[in-house]
Amino acid sequence: MTSIRKNKIFMGLLYILVFLLLSEWLRPVIELTETGHHRLFLAFVALGLIMAFFDMPWWITGPLKLFYVLWFIVYVYTGNLFFTAESLAFVVEQASVSLSALFSQDWQATTDVFRTVLFFALLWMAIYLIHYWVSFRLSIFLFYLLTVIFVAVLDTFSPYSGDTAIVRIMVIGLLLAGLLHLARWMERHGAAEKTDKLLVFSIPLLLLLVASTAFAFYLPKADPIWPDPVPYITSYSGKGGVGEGGVGRIGYGVDDSQLGGSFVSDDTTVFRTEVEEGQYWKVEVKDVYTTKGWELSEEDADEQLYRNGDEVTTDFPPAGEERSSALVDMQLPFPFVLYPYGTASFLMEETLDYRYDPVQQRFDTLQDSIAFEPNVYEVFYSEPSYSLTALRETDIEDLSELPPEYDRYLQLPDELPDRVGQLAEEIAAGSDTVYGQTQAVERYFGSNGFEYSQSGIAIPEEGQDYVDQFLFETQRGYCDNFSTSMVVLLRSLDIPARWVKGFNEGEVIDTVDGYDVYEVTNNNAHSWVEAYMPGVGWMMFEPTIGFTGASSIDFDLEIDATEPEEEEMPDRPEPEPEAQPEQPDAGAGADASPTAGERFLSFVSENAGKLIASTIGLLLFAFILFKIRKKWMPKVLIPYYRRKQADAETFEKAYLRLLKQLELYGIKRAPGQTLRSYAEYVDSFYGTKEMTKLTAAYEKAVYGGDAQSVDWRELKESWENLINRTSG
């Protein structure tokens, strides 16, 4: 076969396109793994492709590539531009370390150098495969499709932004696939030698490509109709929405009077804690909303002083007598203690005072009236549990009879736009209890197009309200946006509410004696909501989407029913002789994450319309595809049967398939009609003799039991001829 493959210019062009496509793979991989030396890897790919292009024998390409890999290691890891005795010794040492790690199956011990080598091996393989696809199969579609999927997935689930990459890939891939198709076509029609012809043929391809790209570029693009799946997925793992790859800086701050704006991620550890169950760690609350942020009211309150072991009084009294304990090991100096819901008492080695201010609700630590920054302390708590029955009886009428000290939790700025209040009414309509209304507000964000993001978050301008901007304009933000908005909405409904600052549960890094060790970093700095339920008390709420805080109250009835189990924890140093009971699982109460199943169900219920619509769409599409199958089936069947082994079995299947196709075409065979009379009819219909020929062979194979006599190679042409006619 004199082949298009011999045309070096054409093949060169193909290889350049392949290089571009491969580099699109490499780019996100290198970016995401924070691997340096992007260019050197690309150079390796280029080297491999060039050698493949010139069809060099393996005994040249192999050593050359190996040499390159070696050089890369030496250059990158020792900084030497050339091989020196020292650098070679390094390589040998690395090799021995990695090999011994490999043989002892100690995967952790393998070195970066080893992983680099593996990566190169992978690249090598990829180059070889692509080379094979392009020069032997003249087909790239599968690889092209995989590239698109790969980048799309990365774009969705990782910080890598494939916005422009996907366009480049589409253009390169289409061009490549088009050229290869052209090459296959020319090869089949024996028009391979003429390069000028190739040029002529590729003009329409290029025009089409340019036109479609331009068309796509200028067309308006709809926003994605699905909610971003990432918050849903990450929320299963309890990681919260604080991505590591973000751009801002995050952490606990004191000044909240100007909220908004992006922030930088900061994984400085704040504290570690040994605790049975992840807790939300409260620092303080704020009660005055200023249209831009939060401040503390001037109001004086009676400060309380507690000592080690004293029973403290907060708005969240511990549930029952049993106490859980958490050991908190502070890593950053804070002049206060963080505390979980239902805190009963604190314990520290040092002698000091805990000053509790009921307005700010912060436990400042003081030693001889001077601020003290604790290192390690233990906190005893029992998470509050709420009776669902009581919550269902929270009467809206009771709100008007609240004593005046709740007024400051109903404060709203005069400038607050009216539409916020209207929205609150809309959300609350349909709920006839305080708890119901609060829940409605809490859930509002999950299903109305709100998006969790830490980057590109707007700062309200002069005269603009922070909440109003978030609710009606941006709908994009992080915890502060969600929590502040919820407080404002609740206050619009006359439900007392306040803004809480603290940390969420963090990440489990270890397990000690049945306790999980959580590491809480600045990334876990968080804000949420507390609201007052008449007759029940204060409750926490978690409006931020993707966070698994105290959002689900459905468990409350179960909590009431479950008695905490007593369990000895002998290995823990206990300051009191009394054993510290462990809270059972159900005690997670308000903080428990909904299970994956529940999240899935809520996802389904929230997007039911879209899901139904797309299911109907899919079904419709499948139905249409099924209906018009006679049109496209031959296009699938011919290559399929061409590729199959040329034996009698294939022939029989192909023949039966042809019968089906003919039936689809409308040439029906009556049940009592024999194949021969049908074949005669088909032949008279098409004016051929091919069906009779095929049928005779088929009869001989099936009725005559003489499969050996069938020569599918010879019959194939007749079969293809007929099956092509059925698509007409």
Add this chain to the structure above:
Amino acid sequence: MKATERLGKVIDNIEKVIIGKREIAELSLVALLSHGHVLLEDVPGVGKTMLVRALAKSVGADFKRIQFTPDLLPSDVVGVSIYNPKDMQFHFRPGPIMGNIVLADEINRTSPKTQSALLEAMEEASVTTDGVTMQIPKPFFVMATQNPIEYEGTYPLPEAQLDRFLLRVKMGYPTRQEEIEVLTRSQAIPPIEELESVLTLEELLELQEEVRTIRVDDTIRTYIVELATQTRRDPYVYLGVSPRGSIALMKAAQAYAMLKGRDYVTPDDIQYLAKFVFGHRIMLRSEARYDGITAEELTERIIAKTHVPVQRLVNQ
């Protein structure tokens, strides 16, 4: 020379004498090859005798003819022992049945007793008189004719005896063109006299053996049984096709396939032969007669609605 070519020669030979009756000639040959017998049902004078004579001549077989009359006795058919005063012994004088190819003309005119003597001989291929069993020479082929049974003075054959015939064939009148040709030919010497044999009896016996080797696939067997079962279920049918009918259809199909030069049976063979094999084996209810449906039509209907097997059977 292949079987199909030899048989083709026989047919061609017959066609020299009988015009436009190639189908009947083929069917006769099918019956001859599969050890069967044919019941020709038609009015006199359409060439039944001529056909059988031509067939006999073509295969070099001994041809006998029995004209059945109401007073014919079984001994007139099978033969009779006659006392020879010289050696004081009874000597068997073979009747006309002792031939290779026998034309039993107007079989429904004779008494059931004589009919059954003939049919027994056909089934057993031997005759027994005075305690002595005599083998009829092979091949043995009977072509019986009968006038349509509504005629006066006939003894219709009972079903059990009809079953003994492999095929029932209706001859029919020749077309106008064919009849003109018949007249032209009869002006000269009757061509039957000049007919020569194209097949020896030994060859014929060989071919009879060869027919058994023709392949009948499981799919075909299933198809035959399905057709037979359908005749038993049909509401118009009083008595359906017996398993003997199924066997007959298979054997006939084997012979027909050989005639057509194939070494396997196809559904087309079955469909073609079914009405000849089943026609006289199906007893219709009187409703069918009121509706004007014949057994042949019924067979065609069943064929039209029974699924032809087009796929290899798997695991059966």
